[in-house]
Amino acid sequence: xxxxxxxxxxxxVDLARELGVSTATVSRALNxxxxxxxxxxxxxxxxxxxxxxxxNRLARALSASVSRAFVGFVVPYxxxxxxxxxxxxxxxxxxxxxxxxxxxxxxNDPERELRQLRELTxxxxxxxxxxxxxxxxxxxxxLLASIPVVELHRASGITAxxxxxxxxRVLDExxxxxxxxxxxxxxxxxxxxALSNGAARLQGVRHAMGAAGLDPDAxxxxxxxxxxxxxxxxxxxxxxxxxxxxxxxVVGGALSIGTAQRVRERGLRLxxxxxxxxxxxxVWFALSDPPLTTIRVSYSEHARRAAEMLTDxxxxxxxxxxxxxxxxxxxxxxxxxxTGPPRHG
Amino acid sequence: xxxxxxxxxxxxVDLARELGVSTATVSRALNxxxxxxxxxxxxxxxxxxxxxxxxNRLARALSASVSRAFVGFVVPYxxxxxxxxxxxxxxxxxxxxxxxxxxxxxxNDPERELRQLRELTxxxxxxxxxxxxxxxxxxxxxLLASIPVVELHRASGITAxxxxxxxxRVLDExxxxxxxxxxxxxxxxxxxxALSNGAARLQGVRHAMGAAGLDPDAxxxxxxxxxxxxxxxxxxxxxxxxxxxxxxxVVGGALSIGTAQRVRERGLRLxxxxxxxxxxxxVWFALSDPPLTTIRVSYSEHARRAAEMLTDxxxxxxxxxxxxxxxxxxxxxxxxxxTGPPRHG
DNA sequence: TTGAAAGCGCTAACAT
DNA sequence: ATGTTAGCGCTTTCAA
Numbered sequence: 190x191x192x193x194x195x196x197x198x199x200x201x202v203d204l205a206r207e208l209g210v211s212t213a214t215v216s217r218a219l220n221x222x223x224x225x226x227x228x229x230x231x232x233x234x235x236x237x238x239x240x241x242x243x244x245n246r247l248a249r250a251l252s253a254s255v256s257r258a259f260v261g262f263v264v265p266y267x268x269x270x271x272x273x274x275x276x277x278x279x280x281x282x283x284x285x286x287x288x289x290x291x292x293x294x295x296x297n298d299p300e301r302e303l304r305q306l307r308e309l310t311x312x313x314x315x316x317x318x319x320x321x322x323x324x325x326x327x328x329x330x331x332l333l334a335s336i337p338v339v340e341l342h343r344a345s346g347i348t349a350x351x352x353x354x355x356x357x358r359v360l361d362e363x364x365x366x367x368x369x370x371x372x373x374x375x376x377x378x379x380x381x382x383a384l385s386n387g388a389a390r391l392q393g394v395r396h397a398m399g400a401a402g403l404d405p406d407a408x409x410x411x412x413x414x415x416x417x418x419x420x421x422x423x424x425x426x427x428x429x430x431x432x433x434x435x436x437x438x439v440v441g442g443a444l445s446i447g448t449a450q451r452v453r454e455r456g457l458r459l460x461x462x463x464x465x466x467x468x469x470x471x472v473w474f475a476l477s478d479p480p481l482t483t484i485r486v487s488y489s490e491h492a493r494r495a496a497e498m499l500t501d502x503x504x505x506x507x508x509x510x511x512x513x514x515x516x517x518x519x520x521x522x523x524x525x526x527x528t529g530p531p532r533h534g
Numbered sequence: 535x536x537x538x539x540x541x542x543x544x545x546x547v548d549l550a551r552e553l554g555v556s557t558a559t560v561s562r563a564l565n566x567x568x569x570x571x572x573x574x575x576x577x578x579x580x581x582x583x584x585x586x587x588x589x590n591r592l593a594r595a596l597s598a599s600v601s602r603a604f605v606g607f608v609v610p611y612x613x614x615x616x617x618x619x620x621x622x623x624x625x626x627x628x629x630x631x632x633x634x635x636x637x638x639x640x641x642n643d644p645e646r647e648l649r650q651l652r653e654l655t656x657x658x659x660x661x662x663x664x665x666x667x668x669x670x671x672x673x674x675x676x677l678l679a680s681i682p683v684v685e686l687h688r689a690s691g692i693t694a695x696x697x698x699x700x701x702x703r704v705l706d707e708x709x710x711x712x713x714x715x716x717x718x719x720x721x722x723x724x725x726x727x728a729l730s731n732g733a734a735r736l737q738g739v740r741h742a743m744g745a746a747g748l749d750p751d752a753x754x755x756x757x758x759x760x761x762x763x764x765x766x767x768x769x770x771x772x773x774x775x776x777x778x779x780x781x782x783x784v785v786g787g788a789l790s791i792g793t794a795q796r797v798r799e800r801g802l803r804l805x806x807x808x809x810x811x812x813x814x815x816x817v818w819f820a821l822s823d824p825p826l827t828t829i830r831v832s833y834s835e836h837a838r839r840a841a842e843m844l845t846d847x848x849x850x851x852x853x854x855x856x857x858x859x860x861x862x863x864x865x866x867x868x869x870x871x872x873t874g875p876p877r878h879g
Numbered sequence: 880t881t882g883a884a885a886g887c888g889c890t891a892a893c894a895t
Numbered sequence: 896a897t898g899t900t901a902g903c904g905c906t907t908t909c910a911a
Contacts, residue, residue, distance in 0.1 A: 198888095200888055200889080201889065201890095202888080202889095203890070206625070210897075210898085211897065211898045212888090212889080212890090212898090212899095213890080213891080213897070213898060213899080213900090214896085214897055214898075216889070216891085217890090217891095217896095218898085220889070220890080224896060224897085224899080225557075225896070226896060226897090228896090229896085235813070243652050243653075243655070243656045244656060244888085244889075245596070245656055245887085245888050245889065246653070246657045246658075246887090247592050247657060247658055247887085247888080248594050248596055248598040248888035248890090248903090249594050249888080249889055249890075250889090250890040250903095251590070251592045251593055251596055251888085251889075251890095251903045251904070252889040252890040252891080252902080252903050253763045253885090253886075253889080253890055253891085253903085254890080254891080254903090259636075259657075262637070262903090265617055267621060267622035268615070268618055268620065268622045269617045270613070272618075273612055273613055273617075273621070274613045274617030275623075276612060276618070276621070277611065277612035277613045277618075277639055278613075278788075280637045280638060280639050281639045281641070284638060284639070284650065284653075287653075289636045289638070289653065290638075291604075291634045291635065291636055291637075291638065291639050291655075292607070292621065292635050292636075292637040293625060293634070293635075294622055294623045294626045294627060294629070295626050296626070305629065307588050308588075308591070308629075308632075308634065309542065309634075310588070310589055311588045311589060311591045312591045312604075312634060313590070313592050314604070320888055377793070408712065413854070431780070439830075446817065446818075449818070449821055450817060450820070450821060453820075453821050468901075471818070472707060472762070472795060473816070473818035473821065475793070475798075476793070476794055476795060476798050476818065476821075476822050477818070477821050477822065478822070478827070481731030491834070522846060539885080543904095545904055546905065547904080547905095551910095555881080556881065556882045556883075556907080557882090557883095557904090557906090558880075558882060558884090558907075558908095559881060559908055560880085561905065562880095562881090562905085562906090562907095565906080567883085569880065570880070570881085571880060571881090574880085574881090589904085589905075590903085590904050590905065592903085592904080592905090593903070593905040593906090594905055595887095595888080595891090595902080595905090595907075596887050596888070596903090596904085596905075597904075597905040597906040597907080598905080598906055598907085599887095599906080599907080602909095620883090658884075679891085741901035761905070776893085841885050848901080879898080
């Protein structure tokens with residue numbers, strides 16, 4: 190049969206022919222196999238470099254029994270710092286190891302998520318970082334069981350290591366802060382209980398209420414998928430209820446963005462009309478007037494941990510593999526001007 | 535030779551055997567080739583679906599003469615809305631066409647950029663969206679000439695369609711606004727001239743100064759790579775110079791973020807101590823106190839255009855292919871509270 | 880319209 | 896230590 194149009198690219202066969210060795214030897218030399226005479230290996234590598242040889246990642250990955258050519262990065266959204274910052278950092282760190290990162294957005298849709306997971310395995314990804322959708326399908330769960338996975342922000346109940354924010358602790362602090370200022374009517378805006386972090390946060394804030402001598406059951410609660418739009422709606426729902434809360438605790442990055450917008454639109458003066466605690470990293474929480482009291486989450490730290498864990502998971506050394514389960518990053522309460530004593534205290 | 539451990543996955547050979555047809559026919563049916571009897575094709579597709587067949591994208595891409603399995607998305611950073619929003623939207627739109635997006639970060643380093651472009655071609659990407667680094671290497675340029683490319687935000691001088699912001703026009707408006715308020719000492723903080731958008735912006739603002747009856751050469755100028763850190767430093771450099779400017783025009787998203795921070799840190803009251811115009815999309819420019827007068831760029835529009843153009847570029851229809859050269863998205867001046875008459879007018 | 884078989888570019892088992 | 900050769904899973908010639 191006629192050879193298909195050559196891409197003009199040099200391949201192992203070219204190198205082998207040019208050096209008078211076999212393709213196997215070339216392959217070995219290029220993969221740092223010790224089974225090649227060092228000087229020969231060096232000569233091959235030099236020649237490959239000179240000829241501008243770039244191995245075909247597809248062929249390599251298809252052929253090799255194990256390949257680290259690709260990993261998947263699966264998140265519900267990426268236009269919010271919680272995801273974009275982590276995506277960037279992971280792509281960077283992984284590229285150092287010669288791994289390319291395939292980015293997919295689920296939009297928090299379980300069907301879409303499953304489809305994308307299938308497509309990712311079809312691309313023979315070595316592993317993936319995933320921030321599961323709210324109602325992950327059983328098929329997705331099964332699929333994830335068959336491949337190295339690091340969870341991010343949210344847990345889906347699979348056996349895998351994950352990087353999460355240690356919200357419960359800081360919530361004690363935040364609620365204590367508000368209670369200490371004299372607030373009794375504290376409203377809570379958070380993520381749904383169906384989300385692992387939503388459940389943890391709600392539990393944390395309820396516990397914190399009790400610890401602060403307040404009745405958790407009296408606390409106004411609004412839970413919603415983490416989008417800025419839902420943050421806005423949450424503000425309206427909570428502040429329009431009677432009796433109106435004197436303090437609002439928002440636990441969720443995207444929700445906090447919408448909250449800040451909506452609170453401003455409603456013309457509320459902070460902290461006189463309302464004490465506000467938000468959540469996340471955005472630098473601009475500090476630019477607001479007054480600067481917002483924030484539960485600060487270091488997304489860059491999350492990123493570093495996630496990338497490292499995935500790398501270790503894919504590495505040769507079994508001892509370096511991270512244990513399944515949560516690996517927590519501790520957020521920090523930054524008290525600023527948006528919290529103060531209640532006006533009608 | 536012994537068959538390697540079967541992955542348990544069904545493949546075309548399995549399907550072919552089970553249906554008593556050849557792998558070629560299966561492949562044809564699965565690829566909607568018209569050269570298969572419709573009912574047979576349907577039967578094959580049904581069976582494939584039933585068996586949960588998922589084609590190996592690597593094998594497909596390796597084998598096929600042309601494949602749309604992967605595209606690359608190459609940007610200097612991704613932790614800023616100008617890139618993260620576009621990345622998300624592109625990944626979403628492309629996945630609809632069965633294409634996966636490989637995300638790579640150059641950190642604006644030309645060497646890193648070249649390496650990543652090589653690796654991307656090694657993955658046989660069908661095309662790519664790129665926001666070139668400031669000093670792209672000739673090798674990178676060559677490489678880009680051999681593959682469908684859409685430029686984003688910045689142009690690198692190659693022959694390719696690109697999506698850019700139409701800054702020159704809006705700068706006339708912005709400078710006119712400031713001049714109309716009585717400002718004569720306007721300082722400009724922007725991106726370097728080595729960056730296509732930097733050159734266009736500087737030219738635009740100089741032209742605008744002239745049009746407003748001001749001397750472009752008297753304008754204080756500070757140019758720097760678009761990072762928040764450089765925005766902060768730029769503020770210091772421009773405001774500490776004497777005579778101090780009464781207005782500051784920042785043209786660059788990342789620079790604007792740093793600017794907003796630094797201006798606040800310096801305790802400046804806007805617009806009394808300084809009139810400030812920033813650039814970008816961030817919702818929080820509106821949350822600042824006072825809300826910042828902003829040159830608003832719709833990154834989501836950029837994203838849509840870029841994804842569409844890449845899709846069309848890769849499509850069958852030659853008539854749908856976007857023409858090389860700039861495709862402009864028009865930003866909009868949003869006057870808010872950070873601009874007013876100069877105090878010492 | 881279908882099948883047989885040759886690759887895509889590489890790695891890895893087996894033999895030497 | 897090196898070569899020979901059989902795949903990886905698919906697409907695509909070529910022949911029928």
